[in-house]
Amino acid sequence: MSASLEKLMEEGRRAVLRPLPEASTLPPAFYTSPEIFEAERTRVFRRNWVSVGRASEIPKAGDRFRIDIAGEPLLIVRGRDGEVRALSAVCRHRWMLLGEGAESSATISCPYHKWTYALDGSLMGAPLMEKAEGFDRAECALPSFPCEVWNGFVFVNLSGDAVPLAQSLAPLAEEFVPWKMDEMEIVGRIELDQTYNWKVLTDNFMEAYHHFAIHPETFEPDYPAAISYCDPAEGPYAVLRMPHKDNELSHPLFKPLDGIPEFARRGFSVFNIYPSMLMAVLSDSVIWYRMEIAGIDRFKLTVYLLAHPASTDVPDAETLKHFLREATVAVHMEDLPACEGVQKGLQSGVVRAGRLSHLEGAIHAHQKWLVGELERP
C-alpha cells in the first residue's frame, strides 16, 4: 500500500471504526481518489461475489449477456448442460471483446478473425492457423470464473476465493424463503447512466433519513424517516426497515404470496448485499438496483422489477406493472438531484467527513465493512 493510500486508510479508520453515535462518514477522498477506486476494484469487487443478472434472462442453452465487473469483461452464458457460466469475454487471439450485442447461439464466435468457442469456453475452431507451430487449441480456452445462482440472481467471484454464497448469506436466505425469489419474473427493467460515485447511491438507498426532504409526497406520508431503523445483520449485508406509519398494512400492487410475514406487510425492507447489491423487498415484489461500475464517477444502473407469477395473477396485471415502472422511475428521479448534488459537493476543497444520524446505521455498517475489505491481506 502506498504512503498516500495508507494515510487515507488511517483517516477512514478514524472516521468509521467507532460506535455509530460517535462515527462519521468515510472521508470524501474515498469517493474521489483514483487510488481508493483502484483498491476497490482489486480488493473489493474482484474478491467478493458480485450480482450480475437474473438466471431467467438466459433460459436456454446458448443464451448470454455481457457485463463488466471492476473493468473485467464477462460473458454470462447458459451451457448445453444447463449450467450458467461466467466466461472471460476477451478473445484468446488478439483480445477482441466477445459477445457484444450477441444473440443466442450454439457457439461464441469472435467478430475479428472468427475464432469460435463452445459454450463452456473451449476453443473449437481457429481459421488459417495451421501454420502456427505447436498451436494448441486446448491452451486457448476462455478462462471461466466461479459463478453461483442464489435466489435466481447470478453472482460471480473473480478471485475465486470468496466464501460460498449459501454460507455467507444463510440468515438472509432464511428471511427470503416466503418470497420464492428464484421463481420471480422480471416485470420491468429500466436502464440509466449515472454520473456519480457508486457509494453515493449505496448511501442514498440505505437510509430513510431523507424521506421527509426528498420524498415528502411519495414516501414520507406512509414510511416516515423517523421510525426507520437498521437491524443488526449477521452476514456481509446491511438491512434497513421502513415500517408503515401507525403500523398499518402497506398497499400492495399485486397479491403477496402466502406466508409473507406480518412485518413485511406492514412496511418494507431494503438490503445492501455487499459490496453493492441494493434490493427493496416489498410484500408483493422486489426492486433490485444493479450497478455496473464503469469509473470512479460513473456506472450503468439497471433497475429490475421482480414479482412472482402467482402475485401478478391479478386482473389488470399489465396496468399495475406499468404503474410500478412509472413509480420506480419517479422515485429515482427524486433521488437523482440529491446524488448528483453530493457528487458535485464532494469536489469541494473544504469538504470533510460528515457526522452520521442514528438513522444512518446501514451506511455506517457498509463503510466499516469496506474499510475492512480494503485492508484485508
Ligand code: FES
Ligand atoms: S481477436 Fe478474436 S479471432 Fe482474432
Ligand SMILES: [Fe+2]
Ligand atoms: Fe430516496
